[in-house]
Amino acid sequence: MTMLHTVNKSPFERRTLDSCFSHAEPGSAVLMIEDAVYGGIKGTAVADKVKAAMDHFKIYVLGPDVRARGLDESQVIDGINVVDYAGFVDLVADHAKVQAWL
């Protein structure tokens, strides 16, 4: 079973997402939550980097955190899956381990 990585920091302010992408094994799942959801949005300065990472990882964003920030699913990069809290739980259950990149 592959690992689930969670990231909760804005990619504009911190290097957490980069660190996650650099260390996670190919095939891992990466779930962006809290301020990290900005990394899943189209048309930003980090969007190309996230799109490139999709070649190696399955990427998810937490919908409630997207909507809290005035964004909606239509603004999420194509190919990133939007999950709710139940989906978060499923991801945890479906992966052997979880690493939280704080």
Place this chain on the structure above:
Amino acid sequence: MAEPWEEEEQGPVRKFMYVNRRAPYGTIYALESLEVVLIAAAFEQDVSLAFLDDGVFQLKKGQDTSAIGVKNFSPTYRALEGYDVEKLYVEKESLAARGLTADDLVVPVQVVDQKELGALMAEQDVLLSF
């Protein structure tokens, strides 16, 4: 006898700028800044707010926090005008890096570039950072 805070004489008006560089909700900085701005509005100083870096996300339209269990404080930015807080500066480069324009924001703002914002910061008496 008048209490010290009731003295009629108004001290010198000074220029205060609140510098907002954090996204809302992920940390408490944005809400704390707004609280301080509202409290300090009673002191009738020359107040301005700057939004740069992730701080520009504080003003994003359409915030809906119902699913994350915290208060959506973004409508409060629209009330600032009523407290004579009318100078809102948003940094152009920060908006662009985040795929945003002034049309995405909940209030009318002055969009300024980095150099202009730097000059505005330099002319303040007091800078409060959040």
